[in-house]
Amino acid sequence: MTEAERSTMVVRLDQGPVEYRLEQRGGPVVVVLHGGHMRASLVLGEEVFAESGYTVLAPSRPGYGRTPLSTGTSVSGFADVTRALCEHLGIAKVAAVVGISGGGPTAATMAARHPDLVERLILQSAVGWLAWPDRSTRIGAHVVFAAATEQATWGAMRGLMRLAPETCLRLLLRDLSTLPVRDVVAALRAQDRATLVALFSRMRSGSGFINDLQPAPDVTTEVGQPTLVIATRKDGAVPFAHAQSLAAVIAHAELVESQADSHFIWFGHDWPTIAETIRTFLTTDPPQPLQSVPQT
Template sequence: MELATQVIALAEGPVEYRLERRGPGVVLMLHGGHMRAGLPLGEEVFADAGYTILAVSRPGYGRTPLATGTSPDGFADVVAGLCAELGLGPLAAVVGQSAGGPTAVALAARHPELVERLILQSAVGPVLWPDRRTRMGAAVVFHPGTEAVTWRLIRAMTRRAPGLALRLLLPDLTARPVAVVLASLTDARRGALLDLFGRMRSGAGFRNDVRATSTPRAVARLAAAAARVSRPALVIASRDDGSVAYDHARSLAGTIPHARLVASAAPSHMIWLGDDYPAIAATITGFLESGTVSPPPSTSR
């Protein structure tokens, strides 16, 4: 399901966003690779709890151009400016999913006055990512000349050969045998995955994500940012994640000073489709309701 978005012109450049106003608390969603502000993922737990949701398309995705704050640090500052422009803050939580994790960490580290809590879901951490095979594949299938064709083919498969589409796409998401994962999916979960795959696009965003965490220098910057996070953090990941290895979650939880690590029983990167997600959602709700967060210490960027 694609939701309506809008574009705001900031000094740093245009930013696409979606704002769904509910209660006074605001949760910022920084989605992962191949996603954009109009594609909701894992938001129900926040909406059901009455939080206003602000979703932002990261650089290179949707209608946010790559030039608008290319790096996680740069875009974190852009998001802080967006919140100021919209009159939002402090944020009850910033949620970083998958490749959106580094920007969420950077935002919490650079703008502690804006972020009360940090939630990281299947997030890229201070570990080299992705592996060499994925980097090489991304350079080909998500090249500017082929990216649109790649996703047209995937959309066609999800409609005409859904079983084949899942068999081809799931190996990049799971460390388990694909047949085992397929057998564990209910019809509703199959449908949710196919709908999501059928709506994804990479633009220039995924290649930018790869550059952001694929060098030792980039990993060192992310580790330094994680160590500066002064806010409580909840790190959630599956041991069977085939896209972002569980080592990322362990590294994040071990580096962020006030972090709790929760292992999901989901058989893939998609923790939201695991049998234990209702329990994880309850953990998230409890984390959000865990009392007032004290003002941050004085920091410098």
């Protein structure tokens, strides 16, 4: 098993099977909801929590990995499934739920629906409730990431990654930055380049990515927890306007602007400073959250 992929478990809850990874470190629990093409066994952006001794719980969202689409298909449904997973694991408090990219709506919805469980919300390069993605991207996604084609799409990517990793990185990062892709790739450190090669070589979309394109009820006005919204203006996948909108509407939100060159804010030169902001945020006593919103 590589550093980019770790072991997971599957539990059958009343709502259906859920794949998850639980890394116990003795500290408070952080729930990480990764974005598109990711599953529980893949690791990205978790070092700040691991290095601070936090226990990380990372479930595979519906349609990814070994969590079937039928388990909490909707954003609100899987927010409730994640609550049930916490109960199954004996987790009574979550220091923060972290929503990365396409996992943003589920993280925010979990915070809104379960304020007695979730103390804080962290959104990183997160999709919000503005229109997303644009029409051409949506059409393209239904072609290359459909159930009948996504395996072949990622198989071709893995083959190209073995034969011409530089070309493949440019191809995959092209839509993740507003900057010229050659400049983005050239600026990557060797370690970050290796991380991306390993990550892209193991990504799959399953039926999850197409499911992510379905609209979800906007809960931003219902989030009462302290919220940290982190994004870069150079993100070509999720426009910075999503972060601005989330920070403007969520009651106790702070917007942190990354200087990263792409959607992958963890590779920006200012990430150590942002990581310190996250650590401070996690150790600041949160105010009492709003009362639970009735579930439907």
